[in-house]
Amino acid sequence: MTQDELKKAAAWAALEFVKENTIVGVGTGSTVNHFIDALGSIKDTIKGAVSSSEASTARLKALGIEVFELNDVDVLDVYVDGADEINAHNEMIKGGGAALTREKIVAAVAKQFVCIVDDTKLVATLGGFPLPVEVIPMARSYVARELLKLGGDPVYRQGVVTDNGNVILDVHNLKITQAKQLETQINQIVGVVTNGLFAERGADKVIIGTKNGPQIK
Ligand SMILES: O=C[C@H](O)[C@H](O)[C@H](O)COP(=O)(O)O
CATH class of the missing domain: 3.30.70.260 (ACT domain)
Structure with a gap:
């Protein structure tokens, strides 16, 4: 499987954390782009999304998913986003796509942070990725x-x-x-x-795309 196929598998597996009739927090990046496509397949069952970047907003809107302003939303049930690196404590480096600040803000409003990665993102020590x-x-x-x-x-x-x-x-x-x-x-x-350190607010769940299928931890 290619790295992109592993990203896609992790992203689609995140649908199980999306509850009906909720507004979903959406991150940014190539892994999240697959998640946005997955959200498109269930768009009639959700209220919409809060987005962490102009790029994700454009992709959400293109699929007909309503995008809400964060200021109009009190709490998000779940925030789904990728990472550049993640360690065994679910601490991450993010921001390879320059979206770190809005990502951190949207994540702060969510009850649960679900991180979606392919298995190349798992590291023993953070910092290999600048x-x-x-x-x-x-x-x-x-x-x-x-x-x-x-x-x-x-x-x-x-x-x-x-x-x-x-x-x-x-x-x-x-x-x-x-x-x-x-x-x-x-x-x-x-x-x-x-x-781009997401340690104070790390991930609550991690979905890892592996050649044996997505693993949730
Ligand atoms: O600013 C970008 C974000 O933090 C991304 O979540 C991170 O860079 C991972 O991106 P990708 O899924 O493209 O590897």
């Missing part, structure tokens, strides 16, 4: 210097502007053993909007 940090543009150089002090090597993601009008620094060469602590520490740097 950690994305969303930054207010005028703070970019300052934040980069502060990230250097934390032991990482920040690289400006050239040409990328987030849905919020900000820029991304990808921090290379981190070996993340204390994910919650680092998440908080980076968020305290002035000019950082948020970082």
